[in-house]
Every structure is written in structure tokens, then in C-alpha cells.
Amino acid sequence: MRAMVYRGPYKLRVEEKDVPAIEHPNDAIVRVTLAAICGSDLHLYHGLMPDTRIGHTFGHEFIGVVEQVGPSVQNLRVGDRVMVPFNIFCGSCWFCARGLYSNCHNVNPNATAVGGIYGYSHTTGGYDGGQSQYVRVPFADVGPALVPDWMHDEDAVLLTDAAATGYFGAQLGEIAEGDTVVVLGAGPVGLIAAQSSWLMGAGRVIVVDHLQERLEKARTLAHAETLDYDEYDDVVVELKKQTDFLGADVVIEAVGAEADGNLLQHVAGAKLKLQGGSPVALNWAIDGVRKGGTVSVVGAYGPIPNAVKFGDALNKGLTLRMNQTPVKRQWPRMFEHVRNGHLTPRAMVTHRFPLEHIAEAYHVFSAKLDGCIKPLILPDAA
Known part of the structure; x- marks a missing residue:
């Protein structure tokens, strides 16, 4: 064959x-x-x-x-x-x-x-x-x-x-009626996660990416608000501004190991195998969700450490939910x-x-x- x-x-x-x-x-x-x-x-x-x-x-x-x-x-x-x-x-x-x-x-x-x-x-x-x-x-x-x-x-x-994983990402978020949901990544998983968030009762869905064709798809396919992170010095600050400086109720991380990171992160991940990928999207999720909120992770990572802000997640009282679908x-x-x-x-x-x-x-x-x-x-x- x-x-x-x-x-x-x-x-x-x-x-x-x-x-x-x-x-x-x-x-x-x-x-x-x-x-x-x-x-x-x-x-x-x-x-x-x-x-x-x-x-x-x-x-x-x-x-x-x-x-x-x-x-x-x-x-x-x-x-x-x-x-x-x-x-x-x-x-x-x-x-x-x-x-x-x-x-x-x-x-x-x-x-x-x-x-x-x-x-x-x-x-x-x-x-x-x-x-x-x-x-x-x-x-x-x-x-x-x-x-x-x-x-x-x-x-x-x-x-x-892809579609099942996006749906599962919204499930893991345990979305309550009226919740503000932020989806990081407008690839296929993120797009279905955004669609699924509405089905599970979200009152507002915001999708974050920087590729214009994907952001357009998020608007037309998932009927979501969109943020191009290239337009902001700090997209987390912008998310806070748009959520009364509280943060989102739920953040779905649908990017995974290839989130844009710095040179050291990519060298450590791809060359030295010291990380399971860039932790940028994970840290945006932890920073962008409100205290007591939920972070759902369905992006793929390698089975090795990442430089994740776990202490911040602890101190904010976050619920972190994740798995392969x-x-x-x-x-x-x-x-x-x-x-x-x-x-x-x-x-x-x-x-x-x-x-x-x-x-x-x-x-x-x-x-x-x-x-x-x-x-x-x-x-x-x-």
C-alpha cells in the first residue's frame, strides 16, 4: 500500500x-x-x-x-x-x-x-x-x-x-448559563469549542487568534467576538478590560504545544526536548480567567514539563480540567x-x-x- x-x-x-x-x-x-x-x-x-x-x-x-x-x-x-x-x-x-x-x-x-x-x-x-x-x-x-x-x-x-475535541473542551469548562467563555485558538478545535459553548449556555464567546482567515471563520461559523492578539501589547489585559476587569468565567485552551513562545522555549522544546511545547497559551488561560474560574485544556502537549504558572492557578483558586478526548x-x-x-x-x-x-x-x-x-x-x- x-x-x-x-x-x-x-x-x-x-x-x-x-x-x-x-x-x-x-x-x-x-x-x-x-x-x-x-x-x-x-x-x-x-x-x-x-x-x-x-x-x-x-x-x-x-x-x-x-x-x-x-x-x-x-x-x-x-x-x-x-x-x-x-x-x-x-x-x-x-x-x-x-x-x-x-x-x-x-x-x-x-x-x-x-x-x-x-x-x-x-x-x-x-x-x-x-x-x-x-x-x-x-x-x-x-x-x-x-x-x-x-x-x-x-x-x-x-x-x-477535531470536532469531538472542541466539544469536549466546552464540556470540561462546565459552562453555566450566561458565562463569558474565551477560546484561545481559532483552529478547527477552537472553532467547534466556540460553537459548542453556545450549546452549553454561554452568554458571550470570545475567540483569540492572530490569523485573519481563522478569526473571520470564528465570526461567521461560531458567531463569536474575536481578538487579534497581534493588535495588543498584552492580550490578557485586553481580555480583562472586556470583562469588567474580572476575567472570563471559562477559558478553553485549544492551541497546545505550538503556541507562539520565545526563542528559548522553542529551542528547549524542539531541539533539547526539555519542554512539551510553549506554555504561552496555558499561561494566558491562567492569567485571563477570573478568580475561581475554570480552565479547560484540550491542546496537545508532550509528556514532559512546561513552564506553567501553577502557583498563580493555585492562588486564584482555579479549576483546571484536561484530558485527551x-x-x-x-x-x-x-x-x-x-x-x-x-x-x-x-x-x-x-x-x-x-x-x-x-x-x-x-x-x-x-x-x-x-x-x-x-x-x-x-x-x-x-
Whole structure:
């Protein structure tokens, strides 16, 4: 098969790899029909995640058709169209029994915190991802779901991570009716977090970014107020001014490890691996929320320290909530929101690339060229 292959920071190729095989009776092999590049994939691309090995295939957002099932699989049949959550989980451990699918205890021998994730380095289990023509899907009876007949493929692929993560970010904020919610980052996760905040009762939603095409999308797609942080000496001061000098009730951090930081932070993160990424957005969240408020973190970070203002969070009495999204837990409610038009994931898609052009796709997305907000990958396109 053809698959994206990692060759080092900023170096990707499409190469021939063996079609994955059934390794366990509960595996399935899925032929990928549509995949996506996630903002968190850029952390791998830029060399910010430890133990990203040469030859690894990225991609944790994908849908496809079941080509083969192991002898123990009961819920899927060959030919089924499925959407696959980015979490790999067993469905039966202590954590899965409580809906914490992203913290499954049985799928990742390399960490005690996060469970398994497709195509996201060996820190999350070393599973190859879906930026390829075929992918092995472990625990096929508990992860994938059939794509509803009414659902658009581009909505389905975004529900496997980006849209679900944005929705989860708003959930973690425990938004009360009338709350002022600030969303840091107007990428796909931030845009859905802003949309979802209204559904959960927000009285005001403010989105912070500096890319004009993303701020425009926040205004039109999420009907949010926007702040371009490049226009202010200190965007936190501006947020305080706009909230009666109290701060927001809830801040959702949807940026992660690639927030704009200073040179030392980027050298320490990318070169020396001393940080899991720039802490700028996290510190804006801590500074910008009111005392006693809630910070929801759904941006991706590496499993190593960050220079975060934890003392300030303590002294302000903040509630900090965070996790990798337990995607499948969000789907029943999200499916209804998408069907009713309250959430519109595919409206964020700006670019579509054939798999053979994936190196260009990463470059365009990474450099924010051509107004790129969300790129999709078509494995079978010429």
C-alpha cells in the first residue's frame, strides 16, 4: 500500500509499506477513504513529540471501509463504512468502564497516562495511523462506529478527533448559563469549542487568534467576538478590560504545544526536548480567567514539563480540567447536533490533497499558507 512515512522533522515521504495484517482475533483492517491532518500532527512534524520514530505513519483522523475482520469481531462486517475514534481502547478496563477511553490501561505499554492513539509516536503505543491506504484497527468491536447514512463523510472524519475535541473542551469548562467563555485558538478545535459553548449556555464567546482567515471563520461559523492578539501589547489585559476587569468565567485552551513562545522555549522544546511545547497559551488561560474560574485544556502537549504558572492557578483558586478526548463518549449527543445543523464540522475544511501530495499538504498547513484551516487527505485520489 501507499502510506505517509516520517523521515525526521519536516521530512515526510509517501512510500510503499506492507498492507497491515490481522494480529489479534479482535482486529479489523480498514481501507481508508478519507483522512485528515490535525493540528496536533504538526507537533510530530516539527519534532516536538519525543519517540517519534523514522518510518512511522501519522494520522489519527480517518474513516473507511472494513476490508477484513478477525475471528472474534462480532459488531463489524466486511464492507461496513466506519468512522474510527483516534483513541485505541479495550472497552473493559477500569478506565474504559468509566468512559475514560483516552486513558485505557491495556493499549499503551509506553506510558501510564494516555492510552493508545493512531499515528502519534511511540509515546502513545506506536500504532501506525490512517494517512495511508489501509490501517489496522485493534479492538474493532469497541472503537469504530458505522457512519450514519445521513452523515456527510467530511463531517464524519472530523468527528473522529477535531470536532469531538472542541466539544469536549466546552464540556470540561462546565459552562453555566450566561458565562463569558474565551477560546484561545481559532483552529478547527477552537472553532467547534466556540460553537459548542453556545450549546452549553454561554452568554458571550470570545475567540483569540492572530490569523485573519481563522478569526473571520470564528465570526461567521461560531458567531463569536474575536481578538487579534497581534493588535495588543498584552492580550490578557485586553481580555480583562472586556470583562469588567474580572476575567472570563471559562477559558478553553485549544492551541497546545505550538503556541507562539520565545526563542528559548522553542529551542528547549524542539531541539533539547526539555519542554512539551510553549506554555504561552496555558499561561494566558491562567492569567485571563477570573478568580475561581475554570480552565479547560484540550491542546496537545508532550509528556514532559512546561513552564506553567501553577502557583498563580493555585492562588486564584482555579479549576483546571484536561484530558485527551474520549471520542466515542461524545458521539451520541454530537451526532444529533450535527444532524440538526447546530454543529457544522465540515464547514472548517479548506483544502483537500491526494495522499501522494501529503508532504505539500503538511507544508501548507504548517506554514498557514493559502488560508489553510483544515486539510483533508484522499488516499485513493490520483
